[in-house]
Amino acid sequence: xxxxxxxxxxxxxxxxxxxxxxxxxxxxxxxxxxxxxxxxxxxxxxxxxxxxxxxxxxxxxxxxxxxxxxxxxxxxxxxxxxxxxxxxxxxxxxxxxxxxxxxxxxxxxxxxxxxxxxxxxxxxxxxxxxxxxxxxxxxxxxxxxxxxxxxxxxxxxxxxxxxxxxxxxxxxxxxxxxxxxxxxxxxxxxxxxxxxxxxxxxxxxxxxxxxxxxxxxxxxxxxxxxxxxxxxxxxxxxxxxx
Amino acid sequence: xxxxxxxxxxxxxxxxxxxxxxxxxxxxxxxxxxxxxxxxxxxxxxxxxxxxxxxxxxxxxxxxxxxxxxxxxxxxxxxxxxxxxxxxxxxxxxxxxxxxxxxxxxxxxxxxxxxxxxxxxxxxxxxxxxxxxxxxxxxxxxxxxxxxxxxxxxxxxxxxxxxxxxxxxxxxxxxxxxxxxxxxx
Numbered sequence: 001x002x003x004x005x006x007x008x009x010x011x012x013x014x015x016x017x018x019x020x021x022x023x024x025x026x027x028x029x030x031x032x033x034x035x036x037x038x039x040x041x042x043x044x045x046x047x048x049x050x051x052x053x054x055x056x057x058x059x060x061x062x063x064x065x066x067x068x069x070x071x072x073x074x075x076x077x078x079x080x081x082x083x084x085x086x087x088x089x090x091x092x093x094x095x096x097x098x099x100x101x102x103x104x105x106x107x108x109x110x111x112x113x114x115x116x117x118x119x120x121x122x123x124x125x126x127x128x129x130x131x132x133x134x135x136x137x138x139x140x141x142x143x144x145x146x147x148x149x150x151x152x153x154x155x156x157x158x159x160x161x162x163x164x165x166x167x168x169x170x171x172x173x174x175x176x177x178x179x180x181x182x183x184x185x186x187x188x189x190x191x192x193x194x195x196x197x198x199x200x201x202x203x204x205x206x207x208x209x210x211x212x213x214x215x216x217x218x219x220x221x222x223x224x225x226x227x228x229x230x231x232x233x234x235x236x237x238x239x240x241x242x
Numbered sequence: 243x244x245x246x247x248x249x250x251x252x253x254x255x256x257x258x259x260x261x262x263x264x265x266x267x268x269x270x271x272x273x274x275x276x277x278x279x280x281x282x283x284x285x286x287x288x289x290x291x292x293x294x295x296x297x298x299x300x301x302x303x304x305x306x307x308x309x310x311x312x313x314x315x316x317x318x319x320x321x322x323x324x325x326x327x328x329x330x331x332x333x334x335x336x337x338x339x340x341x342x343x344x345x346x347x348x349x350x351x352x353x354x355x356x357x358x359x360x361x362x363x364x365x366x367x368x369x370x371x372x373x374x375x376x377x378x379x380x381x382x383x384x385x386x387x388x389x390x391x392x393x394x395x396x397x398x399x400x401x402x403x404x405x406x407x408x409x410x411x412x413x414x415x416x417x418x419x420x421x422x423x424x425x426x427x
Binding site: 005006009037040041043044045046047048049050051052053054056057058060061062064065066067068069070115117118119120158160161162163166192193195196199229 | 252255257260261264265268269272282283285286289290293294297298301302303362363366367370371372373374375376377378379381382383384385396398409410413414416417420421
């Protein structure tokens with residue numbers, strides 16, 4: 001798929017020679033799979049160009065909606081026979097048990113929102129070592145205890161790699177070493193790359209959430225602007241924190 | 243505000259004008275949802291998702307054949323029927339058939355096209371978020387028009403050629419993830 005991606009990319013950017021272009025168009029006319037792949041690649045590019053704005057629009061709509069939709073008042077029956085009251089009592093008890101069970105068995109708010117991106121250090125470097133590939137696998141398998149010291153070594157060797165630090169922060173957070181996690185995410189908030197700074201703010205909010213400090217989590221989430229790729233998740237989480 | 247301006251407002255993310263869309267249609271859609279076994283919260287979610295479906299289909303893409311309000315209402319209905327179909331199959335199928343009989347065919351085709359575009363965008367979004375942070379950042383920078391040299395510097399890559407290689411690896415990985423998920427759904 002990789003070679004095809006490159007040719008399609010060149011075709012879309014008008015970088016194929018006249019001969020290559022003619023050959024590609026001939027192939028396109030008879031190869032449905034290639035035509036589908038071209039359409040998908042165009043969709044992907046359109047998605048990327050609209051992504052930030054779409055996410056901002058979702059944020060705007062989430063904020064605006066409650067002003068225009070009112071919650072309907074509950075309708076309570078005025079007369080209830082004793083049988084009805086019994087039935088209502090039993091139903092309420094069942095409901096209470098169902099909710100209690102859901103509360104006990106539902107994953108915590110933190111684990112619902114802490115979906116970490118995949119670690120990909122090999123992707124970055126043409127000369128990635130075997131140990132880097134192992135580190136990737138350990139982190140991506142969720143074994144944060146083992147990944148932590150390896151990432152400490154990695155970040156010491158690559159001090160300019162903000163991504164590496166971000167993943168180290170995630171390991172600290174998963175290992176409940178909140179002070180260290182906060183220190184790393186706090187420093188990354190000042191990173192020149194807006195995307196890294198965004199990740200850092202989101203993870204600072206998750207750190208506060210995991211520590212049980214909902215007020216601090218809310219404050220941090222408010223800092224995530226509508227242009228951020230986390231704005232929708234942040235909006236959802238703020239709602240759930242109420 | 244003219245109906246033709248609503249689409250423009252939505253595509254431009256103009257808060258003041260989008261508020262006009264809510265003022266014009268929110269109450270009508272809320273009444274309809276409440277009379278079809280839904281709550282105000284359902285109506286609010288439905289309204290928002292339907293606006294996003296219109297954004298996905300028509301902003302920077304296909305021309306809109308129909309009046310904004312009629313299309314918005316039709317998308318809301320289709321979405322709501324989809325949601326309650328599982329619970330209340332027979333009566334919903336009957337309502338869909340009634341609707342099909344009463345509504346304009348082009349309008350239904352447009353509404354379905356917007357909904358399927360929205361589903362596609364959701365799969366693209368989901369699979370994009372499954373990419374590594376590095377890939378996400380690279381593709382983000384790329385869509386903002388950063389040069390390969392700038393990207394190499396920001397991403398800690400060796401040079402512009404490494405950016406080029408990474409980009410194709412990321413796109414290929416994204417395509418694989420997309421194809422797998424689209425087949426499942």
